[in-house]
Amino acid sequence: MLLTGAEILIKSLIDEGVKTIFGYPGGSVLNIYDELYKYSKEINHILTSHEQGAAHAADGYSRATGRVGVCLATSGPGATNLVTGIATAYMDSVPMVAITGNVPKALLGKDSFQEVDITGITIPITKHNYIVKDVNELQNIIREAFYIAQEGRPGPVLIDIPKDITANKAIYEKLIPKNVEKKEKHITAKSLEEVALLINECNRPFIYAGGGVNIAGASEEVIRFAEKINAPLATTLMSTSAIPCNHRLYTGMIGMHGTKASNVAATKCDLLITLGARFSDRVISSPDHIKNAKIVQLEVDPAEVNKNVKVDAFIIGDLKVSLESLMPLINNKKNEEWLNNINNLKTIKKLEMPEEGPLTPKFLFEKLDKFDKGDFIITTEVGQHQMWAAQYFNYKTPRTFISSGGLGTMGFGLGASIGAQMAKKDKRVFNIAGDGSFGMNCNELVTAVKNNLPIIVIIMNNNSLGMVRQWQSLFYEERYSETTLNRSTDFVKLAEAFGAKGLRVSMKENLEEVLKDALNTNGPVVIDYIIHSDKKVFPMVAPGEPIDQIIMEEDLK
Structure with a gap:
């Protein structure tokens, strides 16, 4: 069967079992998006607000399922906007295939409009990457990319496709995915x-x-x-x-x-x-x-x-x-x-110290846990809230905690929650965020609203970049250089402006009611949870110190 490169790509994705991809269109991928339009019943494309959000969504989809997540972007800035998401997946061994368009082959290397050497850029943060220069090789490259992404220690693979390759024609023959066997030969x-x-x-x-x-x-x-x-x-x-x-x-x-x-x-x-x-x-x-x-x-x-x-x-x-x-x-x-x-x-119970304010992270997660029957998925951004989510919530089943570990990517959680919710429609996804992290990629609320995803974002609002502030407090004599945010953002109004429901918790008494309201909402919800800016994550080990030299909250008091 003689098909264009764009159609070979889409049919090959279908052959690999891909049901959902996350992306953003542009000039170099127009042929691909035209085929996505034709194959919309076979592949569900989720339009994100930003290519970084697409990469994080593919990542979250993969972590929630164990399957390969797929994202798609155009050339130039579209491709470079994927880089942080690819690096995040690489550091945490997440199987992902990132597909980018590029300028036609004749324009490569000539500083053409929206041209970057994305394969060169991503060599250190992918298991393997490709630039397709012959449409006859495209199908086998896609098949091989999915195999590499899953084989052994998983990780991201990038496929860069010049625009003329998506228009050129080649023979397509349906192929079954390459079998990924568990590595056993070195188990002697x-x-x-x-x-x-x-x-x-x-x-x-x-x-x-x-x-x-x-x-x-x-x-x-x-x-x-x-x-x-x-x-x-x-x-x-x-x-x-x-x-x-x-x-x-x-x-x-x-x-x-x-x-x-x-x-x-x-x-x-x-x-x-x-x-x-x-x-x-x-x-x-x-x-x-x-x-x-x-x-x-x-x-x-x-x-x-x-x-x-x-x-x-x-x-x-x-x-x-x-x-x-x-x-x-x-x-x-x-x-x-x-x-x-x-x-x-x-x-040994941590000494109960007087709290600076009525709301604490522990109170939130203990209350949230009472609603969980084992079907909650927690995604996080990066910072204090991330550690509190790991410390205090009672996880019951695997793949229900999704977070950026190795790279520590602020702005990861909302995109990841979208991917996880798309993958696990029978579960409820919570994205635990800090006000600093949320500000990085809050634009992906648009994606959650458009797709009516019942994601609940809980912002641990302490008016600061909390983890960095904690280090400044403990190791820099409380010189809070650029970590006090002093922003006037009203997260409830912001949520409503995006089309989501906005709720606020400022007293312990109304947390349970707010959580019930959020869980009964068929669509995205943002909860502004107010905590004190000096609330810290404990226990803590100072960098470079023995891990049994533990700082507890009572030690500072």
């Missing part, structure tokens, strides 16, 4: 035996579970593993929701804003078992701080083994398969004294 008997020996010999095991648990769909395997060896278990920010928060072995988040139980356990264990994690500086602070324990690492990406921390044994391969292969080799363990010590740390 030797590596399994070495890891099992260390586990069987240890007395104080501790599990540090990273984002790879969600990516591999290995939550059940991790729980069974932890229960068999009776090891306390912590999650990173990226693996939040992978383990039910009420599980008896769960100690909470680990790292800079981790719990006392998790951080102390990491320094007092005799075996640190690392599952799908990369020893981020925000987790371990410095490798010297965990040198008293032996370390094993189960990881799909061999480049992450011995990169940040020297380990004593490792298994390279798909985490789910690795754990299934390891389980028969390990003994049942009790570790009663060790577990009692960690449980004692878990039961």
